[in-house]
Amino acid sequence: GAGVSQSPSNKVTEKGKDVELRCDPISGHTALYWYRQRLGQGLEFLIYFQGNSAPDKSGLPSDRFSAERTGESVSTLTIQRTQQEDSAVYLCASSISGGETQYFGPGTRLLVL
Amino acid sequence: AQSVTQLDSQVPVFEEAPVELRCNYSSSVSVYLFWYVQYPNQGLQLLLKYLSGSTLVKGINGFEAEFNKSQTSFHLRKPSVHISDTAEYFCAALNTGGFKTIFGAGTRLFVKA
Numbered sequence: 001g002a003g004v005s006q007s008p009s010n011k012v013t014e015k016g017k018d019v020e021l022r023c024d025p026i027s028g029h030t031a032l033y034w035y036r037q038r039l040g041q042g043l044e045f046l047i048y049f050q051g052n053s054a055p056d057k058s059g060l061p062s063d064r065f066s067a068e069r070t071g072e073s074v075s076t077l078t079i080q081r082t083q084q085e086d087s088a089v090y091l092c093a094s095s096i097s098g099g100e101t102q103y104f105g106p107g108t109r110l111l112v113l
Numbered sequence: 114a115q116s117v118t119q120l121d122s123q124v125p126v127f128e129e130a131p132v133e134l135r136c137n138y139s140s141s142v143s144v145y146l147f148w149y150v151q152y153p154n155q156g157l158q159l160l161l162k163y164l165s166g167s168t169l170v171k172g173i174n175g176f177e178a179e180f181n182k183s184q185t186s187f188h189l190r191k192p193s194v195h196i197s198d199t200a201e202y203f204c205a206a207l208n209t210g211g212f213k214t215i216f217g218a219g220t221r222l223f224v225k226a
Contacts, residue, residue: 003156042218045214045216055212056213100207101159104158106156
């Protein structure tokens with residue numbers, strides 16, 4: 001079946017604007033993760049969903065960041081009032097029931113000017 | 114897992130030479146361990162994983178890794194690399210029963226002809 005997809009693949013925005021990033025997980029995967037990967041750095045955990053609920057939001061860097069998931073499927077990560085330090089690749093991953101192997105999307109490359 | 118350390122940020126190696134990418138983790142509980150690979154302009158994909166049992170784990174593309182509990186290490190090895198192995202490699206750890214995977218900063222493997 002199809003893998004994890006993310007859109008847009010690239011996003012350039014001006015400082016202060018809001019952006020919305022989308023993730024479509026593999027069908028049937030109840031767990032969904034968002035990560036941030038800054039240039040030359042590892043993956044930074046942002047948030048985890050089990051179904052539609054988010055038991056762990058501890059990785060969200062500030063209250064400008066929020067995420068939601070509907071219908072145990074699509075998730076959106078919203079960044080309000082973007083700052084230049086938000087520039088990064090945002091990766092989404094899903095897994096069958098949480099833990100173990102995660103399947104990653106290709107990422108959204110965000111550039112804040 | 115509390116942290117994952119990849120000791121080498123970059124590893125240049127000649128084609129057909131052996132390679133070892135080092136990974137150490139810290140955790141107060143038992144863990145699952147993973148290596149993911151990210152080819153240029155692609156998403157992360159699972160290379161191999163250790164859940165339990167034999168400490169020597171074989172993965173795709175001829176890679177293998179050995180779990181060493183006493184040294185809290187999970188080094189990745191390949192006896193003979195190819196140009197196509199050029200990629201970024203990420204080590205990751207997950208507490209058994211948990212959901213938050215901790216990733217290392219990554220090691221960029223560059224295979225030269």
